[in-house]
Amino acid sequence: xxxxxxxxxxxxxxxxxxxxxxDLYSNRVVPSWTVAHVYDxxxxxxxxxxxxxxxxxxxxxxxxxxxKEWPVPIPKDTNLDLIRIEMLNLGGEYTWLxxxxxxxxxxxxEDLRVxxxxxxVPTIGYVYRGGTVVIYMSGLxxxxxxxxxxxxxxxCWFRRAWTLQEVRAKRIxxxxxxxxxxxxxxxxxxxxxxxxxxxxxHKQLGSTRNRGIFSQxxxxxxxxxxxxxxxxxxxxxxLMPQMIPAYHESESLEDAWRALVNAMYPWMRVYFLLxxxxxxxxxxxxxxxxxxxxxxxxxxxxxxxxFVEHDDETDKDSFDGPSIEKGHVHGLDLELAEGVDRxxxxxxxGTNGMPHTFAIRATxxxxxxxxxxxxxxxxxxxxxxxxxxxxxWAIVRRLPSQTFEKVSVxxxxxxxxxxxxxxxxxxxxxxxxxx
Numbered sequence: 001x002x003x004x005x006x007x008x009x010x011x012x013x014x015x016x017x018x019x020x021x022x023d024l025y026s027n028r029v030v031p032s033w034t035v036a037h038v039y040d041x042x043x044x045x046x047x048x049x050x051x052x053x054x055x056x057x058x059x060x061x062x063x064x065x066x067x068k069e070w071p072v073p074i075p076k077d078t079n080l081d082l083i084r085i086e087m088l089n090l091g092g093e094y095t096w097l098x099x100x101x102x103x104x105x106x107x108x109x110e111d112l113r114v115x116x117x118x119x120x121v122p123t124i125g126y127v128y129r130g131g132t133v134v135i136y137m138s139g140l141x142x143x144x145x146x147x148x149x150x151x152x153x154x155x156c157w158f159r160r161a162w163t164l165q166e167v168r169a170k171r172i173x174x175x176x177x178x179x180x181x182x183x184x185x186x187x188x189x190x191x192x193x194x195x196x197x198x199x200x201x202h203k204q205l206g207s208t209r210n211r212g213i214f215s216q217x218x219x220x221x222x223x224x225x226x227x228x229x230x231x232x233x234x235x236x237x238x239l240m241p242q243m244i245p246a247y248h249e250s251e252s253l254e255d256a257w258r259a260l261v262n263a264m265y266p267w268m269r270v271y272f273l274l275x276x277x278x279x280x281x282x283x284x285x286x287x288x289x290x291x292x293x294x295x296x297x298x299x300x301x302x303x304x305x306x307f308v309e310h311d312d313e314t315d316k317d318s319f320d321g322p323s324i325e326k327g328h329v330h331g332l333d334l335e336l337a338e339g340v341d342r343x344x345x346x347x348x349x350g351t352n353g354m355p356h357t358f359a360i361r362a363t364x365x366x367x368x369x370x371x372x373x374x375x376x377x378x379x380x381x382x383x384x385x386x387x388x389x390x391x392x393w394a395i396v397r398r399l400p401s402q403t404f405e406k407v408s409v410x411x412x413x414x415x416x417x418x419x420x421x422x423x424x425x426x427x428x429x430x431x432x433x434x435x
Contacts, residue, residue, distance in 0.1 A: 011122055018126075019031070023094055024087055029065050042131040044131030047166075048095055048098075048136065051136075051158075051159075057077075058073050062107060072099050077142060094400075117249070118246040118247050125234075133170065134171070138175060144177065149218065158204050181202075186357060211301065232260055263317060267305070269307075270308070271309045272286065280406070318433050320429075322378070327375050328347040330369075331343065332368040342361065342362045346375075359417065364409075368395055371405060374432075380422070391413075392411050393408050403432075404435065
């Protein structure tokens with residue numbers, strides 16, 4: 001299975017079980033196929049999520065559990081026996097623990113580690129797709145504690161890049177104690193607790209749920225990783241690609257980001273074209289660079305239906321969906337106060353040459369010069385479940401090469417206007433090459 005999963009630089013099988021698991025009953029690391037051959041792996045496995053301690057607070061332990069193939073880095077104040085006992089007490093039979101089941105550095109087979117990581121590191125997220133996740137928030141095997149400064153520390157579980165993909169609805173907070181923060185009670189209906197620190201902790205704990213693409217990216221902005229490229233790799237499963245790029249520790253951030261976007265499903269890529277308001281500052285204008293998504297305020301998640309296809313052979317991207325060949329946009333060339341939507345107009349000609357005006361709205365502050373443009377749009381929908389019909393449009397310019405360069409985005413609202421626009425017969429379904 002693992003041999004066929006990697007094709008060139010792409011992992012084509014994203015539903016890949018881990019290479020190894022920790023058999024808690026026999027207390028040894030075993031190939032996962034020996035378990036999956038008998039059980040549904042996720043029915044008997046509870047993976048462990050934890051934040052690594054600083055290097056001076058952990059030690060590399062050589063253990064027969066993994067055949068002494070690499071030193072297992074664990075906090076100095078705990079040991080694998082204590083972790084095993086707690087997992088057994090929680091009802092675990094098998095678990096996946098990165099330091100024990102994922103080949104680590106400083107072992108005798110460094111070349112093998114590099115090769116295994118190409119496949120094993122990008123697919124870590126799949127380990128957490130099923131089963132109940134056991135979370136050590138204060139360090140692997142350590143009691144849960146909370147003191148001033150913990151939530152802002154780079155080693156905080158909430159701030160680590162890898163833990164973003166390890167969040168599941170079914171979870172157990174390990175290391176819990178009777179006087180720990182998990183047992184604090186709110187003091188009002190707004191979810192406030194006795195101290196600001198406890199309030200922050202529980203709000204962050206409650207926010208760790210599956211969310212949309214821009215919420216995930218915004219969350220990653222404040223997270224940290226030892227290797228910068230791990231922040232890109234840690235988004236693979238949250239952004240649900242159809243394939244996953246192989247992991248290369250020395251890859252540049254922009255190359256890793258572009259490879260991830262290229263591997264995403266077309267219906268996910270379209271969010272960058274139709275909702276992200278800016279122009280990409282890199283090789284592609286229709287999509288933001290890694291620096292942009294990590295440093296700029298990002299739009300709120302909204303549902304929009306469309307497709308941006310990618311051709312791996314030509315490296316070209318194309319939008320397949322509704323388009324308006326020519327529309328005049330005005331009223332959006334000035335900035336307003338931050339947080340205030342801008343209202344403008346779109347004027348189009350019907351098939352009889354008569355002008356028709358539609359209200360459009362920009363939920364951002366990027367000026368759109370008054371001019372005539374081509375518009376590429378989503379399918380009209382009210383999928384946000386607020387009974388308001390919307391259609392998102394990318395404002396683009398047609399280039400002499402018959403490709404399209406993004407300018408910004410707008411939105412049209414109201415079922416009546418959307419039906420009136422459709423009734424004009426000027427919206428066509430077409431495939432447009434993007435730059």
